[in-house]
Amino acid sequence: MRSTLAPSNLGASSLSAPIGLSTVPDTDDTADAELLARAAVALTGHRHVLADLGARFQLAGHELYLVGGTVRDALLGRLGGDLDFTTSARPDEVQRILQPWADAMWDTGIAFGTVGAARHGHQVEITTYRADSYDQVSRNPTVAFGDTLAGDLVRRDFTVNAMAVRITADGPGEFVDPLNGLAALRERVLDTPSAPQVSFGDDPLRMLRAARFVSQLGFALAPRVRTAIEEMAPQLSRITAERIAAELDKLMLGADPAAGIEVMVSTGLGEQILPEVGGMRMAIDEHHQHKDVYQHSLTVLRQAIDLEDDGPDLVLRWAALLHDIGKPATRRHEPGGGVSFHHHEVVGAKLTRKRMRALKYSKQMVDDVSQLVYLHLRFHGYGDGRWTDSAVRRYVTDAGPLLARLHKLVRADCTTRNKRRAARLQATYDELEHRIAELAAKEDLARVRPDLDGNAIMELLGISAGPEVGRAWRHLKELRMERGPLDPDEARAELLDWWNREGSAGV
Known part of the structure; x- marks a missing residue:
């Protein structure tokens, strides 16, 4: 299908005759007209840069089209600031055309025919028509440049990504859809060109x-x-x-x-x-009824997303999905028909670490997600709110910078349909957060450290750097957890008492 996008005219008349509009358009034509009008509106915000680039390529004797996700997202009304183009120009010619226009250029994708550039906040990637071939063994194509737009579009992944808009000195023009991508987008269906x-x-x-x-x-x-x-x-x-x-x-x-x-x-x-995720699917039988852990995990994921307050949080989302992957390995049928999953948080943290390492995630990402999985169950030991101050300090210290995410994960993990129980769990967690805030007002919970540093320990005990300093430091850290901040004299007295009782025995 070839039609005309006219940013200055946003009604059904912005479509040309080939779409088949009549005085009383049918439902599909009306929907298509609305989609194209939406795209015209979206592209209006980029009209100046589009017309500028269109003029430059036109002057050089080359075709230029917006293509792929850019066209798809314009039709959906979700176009961002990055624009993708395809062109008849070869990469070296694209660079020559862009050189006087761009504030910055990059050629990291030039082996695949892609040249990137930026100007006045607009970022563009322009790729030469492709006519690649594949060996059906690796995923790397034998790169070959093509000569036609149609040949370029047919090699794309899905028909909704195989639409194009011609760009000229006048800005956006002809809408090209040889593979019925607009119909697929209207029906919200993913299909392949071939x-x-x-x-x-x-x-x-x-x-x-x-x-x-x-x-x-x-x-x-x-x-x-x-x-x-x-x-x-x-x-x-x-x-x-x-x-x-x-x-x-x-x-x-x-x-x-x-x-x-x-x-x-x-x-x-x-x-x-991700076999562990599907592995959470558990059949429910009449003798040992329990929640399906897989569906529960998807619910927790959705509820965690609802709690995000500063955009998508990848760490939180991964932790929500994987928090119970240790359950299948720890499932036990108890007498009386119950089911238990003892220590599934420990097993789950290990499985999370193993899987994310296999997928080559960064050490920080692996550590953060696995630690949230490890900690997600600890709140349930809070019971009726009888945790000591020491237990609250440990909760905060073990979570460290992940505490805000842990709060969200624990709250999202409440999926019971029993409204009274759900309200009780949320109220109990409210109480825990209140306890944390109260302690934080009195002491720096974000940096729970011994009251004496390594130098002070060595000076007081008359020892040099070595394992004994570490043992003394850990003793003071444990003391700090149990009793809160100590004044310097009290800390020195406690350290000397410990040293005389058991510390010096290791020297």
Whole structure:
């Protein structure tokens, strides 16, 4: 389909005759007109930069089109500041055209025909038409530049990403949709330009990208796409851990990551990269009834997202999804029909660490998520609020900078349908947070340290640096946890008493 986008005219008349509008348009045409009008509005904010680039490429004798996610997001009314283009110009020619225009340029993707540039807050990536071929073994194509827009669009991952808008000196113009991407977007369906078996065979990462788009855009999989993923899920083994982790993070940061996880688990993708998540699915039988841990975890994920107060929090979302992955390994059927999961937080933290390391996450990310998984159950020992000040200090100290996230995770983990019990749990946690605030007003809970540092310990005990200093430091730290801040004289007296009783025995 080829139509005209006219930013100055945002009604149905902004579509040209080929779309088939009549005096009384049918439902699909009306919906398409609304989508194109929305795109026109979105692109108006970029009109100056689009017209400027269009003029430069036009003068050089080359075609220039907005393409891919940029067009899709403009149609959805969610266009950001980054713009993706495709062009008939080869990369060196693109660089020559951009040189006098750009404030900055980069060529990190030039091997794949992509040149990046920025000007006045606008960031653009311009890629030469591609006509790549794949060997169906690796995911890396044999890069080949193409000569036509149609050839470039047909090699893209999904039809909703295979639409284009021509850019000229007048700004956005002709809307090009040879693969019916607009209809797929209207129906909110993910389908592939070619047979999905061919598309996923070319690049298996596209299967995981489908789950990511379910999370980000709220789309559903076309039946043939779902079938192909179910058949081809094991081919994800061709993809590096780093690339998989990057896609997983995009999925987790989407508007509905639980929906993306559901696609992964139901199609078999999850078994390839996050088997522990699908492993939380537990059959409920008439003798040992218990919550399905998998569905509970998705609920906790959704509830954690509802508690975010400063944008998406990747650490919190991962912790919410994985907080109970230790349950299957620790499940025990108790006499009388009960089910227990003793120490599942300890096992879960180990499993989290192992899986995230396998996916090549950073040490900080692994540490943070696994520590939240380890700590998420500790609150339930608070009971009726009889924790000592020492226990509250330990809770805060062990959480460290993760405390705010731990608060959200624990609250999100309350999924009981018993309203009275849910209210009681939330009230109890309110009380714990109040206790933390009261102690924090009296002492620096964020930096619980011994009242004497290493130098003071060595001077008082007359010892040099070594293991005994560490033992003394840990004793004072334990004392600080139990009793709160001590004045210097009291701390010195306690240290000398400990040293005389047992510390000096190790020298």
